[in-house]
Structure formats: C-alpha cells, structure tokens
Amino acid sequence: MKIDIQNHMLVPKHEIMTEEEISEEFSEVDYDFKNLPKIKSKDPVVKAIGAEPGNVLRITRESQTAGEFVTYRIVED
Amino acid sequence: MDDIILKVKDTIVELNDTENLEIEFPDSYIKDLAKAYVDEDLTDDELKELIRKLKQAYDRARVEAGEAVGTVAAQSVGEPGTQMTMRTFHYAGVTELNVTLGLPRLIEIVDARKDIATPTMDIYFNEERRDDEEFVRILANQIGKSTINDILSDFNLNYGTMEVEAVLDSKKIEEKRLDRDEINAAIEKAFKKVVINGDEIIISSSKSDKSESKFEIRELRLLADKVRDLQISGIKNIGKVIIRRDDVPFELAEFEGQKEWIIHTEGSNLKEILSKEGIDPVRTTTNNIHEIGEVLGIEAARQSIINEAQNTLSEQGLSVDVRHIMLVADIMTSEGIVKSIGRHGISGEKSSVLARAAFEETGKHLLHASIRGEVDDLTGIIENIIIGQPIPLGTGSVGVKMDYKNK
Numbered sequence: 001m002k003i004d005i006q007n008h009m010l011v012p013k014h015e016i017m018t019e020e021e022i023s024e025e026f027s028e029v030d031y032d033f034k035n036l037p038k039i040k041s042k043d044p045v046v047k048a049i050g051a052e053p054g055n056v057l058r059i060t061r062e063s064q065t066a067g068e069f070v071t072y073r074i075v076e077d
Numbered sequence: 078m079d080d081i082i083l084k085v086k087d088t089i090v091e092l093n094d095t096e097n098l099e100i101e102f103p104d105s106y107i108k109d110l111a112k113a114y115v116d117e118d119l120t121d122d123e124l125k126e127l128i129r130k131l132k133q134a135y136d137r138a139r140v141e142a143g144e145a146v147g148t149v150a151a152q153s154v155g156e157p158g159t160q161m162t163m164r165t166f167h168y169a170g171v172t173e174l175n176v177t178l179g180l181p182r183l184i185e186i187v188d189a190r191k192d193i194a195t196p197t198m199d200i201y202f203n204e205e206r207r208d209d210e211e212f213v214r215i216l217a218n219q220i221g222k223s224t225i226n227d228i229l230s231d232f233n234l235n236y237g238t239m240e241v242e243a244v245l246d247s248k249k250i251e252e253k254r255l256d257r258d259e260i261n262a263a264i265e266k267a268f269k270k271v272v273i274n275g276d277e278i279i280i281s282s283s284k285s286d287k288s289e290s291k292f293e294i295r296e297l298r299l300l301a302d303k304v305r306d307l308q309i310s311g312i313k314n315i316g317k318v319i320i321r322r323d324d325v326p327f328e329l330a331e332f333e334g335q336k337e338w339i340i341h342t343e344g345s346n347l348k349e350i351l352s353k354e355g356i357d358p359v360r361t362t363t364n365n366i367h368e369i370g371e372v373l374g375i376e377a378a379r380q381s382i383i384n385e386a387q388n389t390l391s392e393q394g395l396s397v398d399v400r401h402i403m404l405v406a407d408i409m410t411s412e413g414i415v416k417s418i419g420r421h422g423i424s425g426e427k428s429s430v431l432a433r434a435a436f437e438e439t440g441k442h443l444l445h446a447s448i449r450g451e452v453d454d455l456t457g458i459i460e461n462i463i464i465g466q467p468i469p470l471g472t473g474s475v476g477v478k479m480d481y482k483n484k
Contacts, residue, residue: 003351003358010362010369010377038413045374059376064399067104073375076413 005044012061016051017072021058025072039073051075081111088124100132143474145458147408150401154386157395158183175343176364182389186382189366189409189417196345196365198315201357207337212355213320215254217340220350221318222311223253225264225304230276234301239293241280241301255310263309280304312350316343347372370415378415382406429453431460 005011017025026033033056039046041053051057055075063069085107089100102110110131114124140146161180177185177194185193200220206212230246250257261273264280272279282300318340325335345363350356351372363369364385370378386402408423409416416422424436430446430453445451455461458468467473 005351005358005373005377007359008362008373008377009359010380011373012376012380014376037407037411039375040413043374043413044372045376061376061380063103063105065103065105065403067106067108069103073413 004048006048011045012059014045014049014051015058015060016049017056017058022056033072034074036072036074038076041075041077046075053077078111078115081114082107085110085114085124085128088121089128092125092128096129098129098132100128102131102135106131106135141471143471145470146404150404153401154390154397154405157390157393157397160395161393178389179393183386186366186386186389187405187409187418189415189422191367193365195343196314196363196368198340198342198345198347198350198363199361200340200342200350201360202338202355203357206355207325207357208335210338213338213340216353216355217318217320218253218255219310220312220315220340220342220353222316223255223309225307225309228253228255228260228309229305232301232305234297236294236297239282239297241297241304243278243280243304245276245278247276253310260309263307267307268304312346314344314346318342366415375410375413375415379406379410382409382415427457429455429457429460431455431463432457435459435463 006014022033036056039057041051046057049057053075057073057075059071059073061069061071089102089107092098093100110124110128113119113127117123119127158180161183175195176182176197181194201207202209202213225243225245228245228249229243230249231242231244233242234240235242245260250260264273264278265271268280270281280300282296319342321339321341322336323339324330325337345365345368347361347363347365347368348371350361351358362381364381366378366381366385369381383399383402383406386405387397387399390397405418409418416426418424420437425433427433427436430442430451434442434446436459446453453460455464455466456469458470461468
C-alpha cells in the first residue's frame with residue numbers, strides 16, 4: 001500500500017513558490033534567497049510534490065509558540 | 078469563533094491605521110485574543126485596550142537584534158541538563174520496554190546518532206481498526222519477532238540418531254495467530270534435511286556422513302540452537318512488541334472515553350510499517366530521528382528533534398522553553414540533512430579557522446589551515462575575542478558609517 005507522507009502529523013505543508021511569489025517575498029529582505037535553509041532534492045517530500053533543484057518551497061508549520069509559522073527552504077542537489 | 082477571529086483581525090488593522098502601532102501578532106495571539114473577547118465578555122473599546130497592552134508586552138518580550146540567542150539556548154538547555162540523572166530507567170507501568178531516557182537520550186539527540194540505543198515505534202490504527210483487537214493482535218505477531226523457541230511444546234536432542242526432535246505447540250501457534258504453512262516453509266527453507274509430520278519436526282545435520290566427525294555432538298548442539306532461534310515471523314529490525322490500550326486523543330474521538338489499541342515495538346522500521354494495511358499513517362511514528370528524516374523528510378526530522386528533546390526533558394521534570402530547542406533543531410536541519418552539534422557537525426564545519434581551532438582539535442585545524450592558506454574574515458565572536466577586538470554582538474553589532482551626501 002502506498003501512503004501519502006504529506007498527511008503525516010510530523011510533515012508540515014510544503015508548496016513550490018512561483019517566480020513572482022519569490023520576487024515578491026524576497027525583494028525587501030537584506031539577504032539573498034539563495035542562502036535560505038536547504039532541503040535536499042532527494043528529500044521524500046520534495047519528490048512527492050515534484051520540486052526541482054533551485055525551487056523555493058514555502059513551508060507552513062504548525063508552531064507551538066506562534067500557532068502557524070511560515071518559513072522557506074531552497075531545494076538543492 | 079471564526080467571525081470573532083475576523084473581528085479581532087479587523088480591530089488590529091483599524092488600530093494599525095489610526096494609531097500606527099504596526100502590530101503583527103502570530104496566529105496563536107489572535108486566537109487567544111478572540112477567546113478572551115468571548116470569555117471575558119469584553120466591549121469593543123476594552124478589546125482595543127487589550128490589544129494595545131498586548132502589543133506593549135509583546136514588544137518587551139521580543140529578542141533584541143544582536144542578542145546572543147545561541148548562547149542563551151545553550152545555557153538554558155545545559156543548566157537543567159546538569160540536574161538530569163545519568164541513570165536509565167525502565168518504562169514504569171503497563172509496558173516493560175526499556176527506553177533510553179535522561180541525559181544519555183539527550184546526548185543521542187544532539188549528536189544525531191545514526192544507531193540509537195533503543196529505537197522504538199508507536200503504531201496507531203486507523204478509524205476502522207482502532208478498536209479491532211483481533212486485527213491488532215494478528216498484526217502485532219506479523220511485525221513482532223517470533224522464533225521456533227516461542228512455539229515449542231517439546232524439544233529433544235536424539236544422540237542415538239543424531240537428530241533434533243521438535244514438537245510444535247498448536248495452542249501457542251493459535252495464540253500468536255501464526256500461519257502453519259508459513260512456519261513449515263520457513264523451516265524447510267532454513268534446513269536441508271527436515272521431516273515435518275504434523276506437529277513433529279525432525280531435523281538432522283546437513284553434513285552427509287555423520288559417523289566420522291569427532292565434533293558430532295557439538296555440531297548437533299549448534300544445530301539445536303539454530304533451530305530454536307529460527308525466525309518465523311516479523312519485520313526486519315523489529316524485536317519485541319507490546320500491545321497497549323489507551324484513550325483516543327481528544328481531537329480524534331467520536332465520543333468521550335473512546336479507547337484504542339496501540340502497538341509499541343522494540344526496534345524500528347518506519348517505512349515498512351507505514352505501508353501496512355490498517356495502520357494510521359498520520360500518527361504512527363518512531364523515535365529514530367534519522368529514519369524520520371529518510372522516510373518523512375527534513376521538516377519532519379526537525380519536528381521530531383523538538384518533540385524528542387522536549388519529552389526527554391519533561392520526563393525528568395525539567396521545563397525548558399521550546400524556543401531554545403527549536404533553535405537547536407533549526408540549526409541541526411538547516412543544511413537539508415540532520416547534522417550533529419559538535420566536532421563532526423555544526424561546530425566542526427564553521428567557516429572560520431579560529432572558531433574551529435578554539436573549539437576542539439586546535440593543532441589539526443591550524444595546521445590544515447596553514448597548509449591550505451585559509452583566510453579568516455574575523456566576522457564571528459570567537460575570532461574577535463582571540464585577537465582582542467570588540468565582538469559583533471549586542472551593541473558591538475552596529476557600526477558608524479559616514480553619510481557622504483549630507484555633509
């Protein structure tokens with residue numbers, strides 16, 4: 001039986017960001033989005049959503065402290 | 078409740094517009110505000126005042142730019158850590174599984190060990206199977222390790238014929254819900270000279286002529302051990318299993334006091350268990366962080382580090398703010414793989430030579446850096462302490478720049 005790991009309680013929501021979303025989100029920050037925390041291209045969730053190296057993922061975590069917290073990771077080889 | 082949350086959000090927007098407060102609260106605050114609005118029966122003006130006061134308290138509680146959050150986290154985890162016992166306790170009560178607890182477990186987590194001392198899994202079942210005792214028992218015996226020894230009623234070594242005579246216990250097989258054909262197939266596969274006659278199994282040594290060997294008896298005894306230890310069921314890496322009955326968590330229960338069956342295992346194999354029919358692929362989990370990283374991804378590993386570290390600390394009666402642990406977990410997973418804190422991980426891979434040399438293996442790092450001609454930009458804390466400059470931290474993290482245009 002094949003299961004969808006994205007439903008697991010430990011796995012937060014991962015979404016691939018479009019080019020526009022990336023430029024909108026990172027235009028006013030004082031760091032390069034290429035220095036974001038990384039996620040490997042062989043990561044099971046990356047495979048499941050079909051992201052490719054260079055994509056930026058928006059990760060919406062359920063946080064114990066903030067309720068909901070949005071963070072980003074960049075896919076690398 | 079949703080309309081009240083919307084109302085709180087609207088009030089915040091209104092305050093931001095009229096009083097320029099620049100409020101950006103996390104979701105949990107907005108939920109708490111909405112709850113307070115309902116529970117305390119606040120008027121709209123009182124809600125506004127509450128938001129203003131909360132904004133003040135929130136700003137006071139925020140970490141200032143340039144604060145040494147890593148050092149604070151290290152101290153906040155380290156101090157309670159000194160009070161932890163070195164002893165490993167046994168699980169009290171219903172389960173008799175031995176699980177690493179306390180300081181050894183905490184060290185295992187931050188060292189990101191691949192082979193942890195006591196991997197365990199908690200297997201939950203989906204809605205249909207949650208209360209199906211028969212199904213859970215069958216599955217427990219499928220995944221748990223059973224050997225021939227567990228289902229024997231009689232076991233003899235016949236020194237006359239040099240054969241091992243085993244009699245299986247139908248009752249025990251029935252109890253364990255094992256399949257007779259599968260057992261026979263496993264035995265036939267493992268030993269060449271086997272005669273199976275119902276419950277009776279006669280196995281002779283595979284060596285053809287038994288008379289000449291003077292180690293004959295020793296060989297027979299070794300064979301007997303092999304027969305006893307032959308595994309007849311179970312998933313790789315999983316040993317003992319324990320079945321437990323517990324309350325269904327509040328969010329999932331259809332009615333109050335609903336109970337469910339849970340399997341605890343010694344050893345762990347998340348990938349295979351998750352692909353079994355009937356289990357709950359949402360809640361089933363393991364305490365092996367590397368395995369979670371491989372099967373569920375780096376974000377799940379991060380969450381698992383937080384959960385494991387916090388559980389380990391709270392089991393010892395220590396409360397450490399989860400933000401400190403979150404910082405540790407963030408750093409450990411920032412490269413996309415689970416890295417350890419320490420010589421082989423975070424501290425050992427710093428870009429500055431002096432920072433690495435100050436931590437451990439000073440000679441090695443300085444020697445290698447001089448051979449390779451490494452350059453140190455002196456951007457970190459330790460480097461600047463070593464050469465006696467102000468450190469880029471707190472008030473030291475800001476500098477003065479001349480504005481050439483407006484003289």
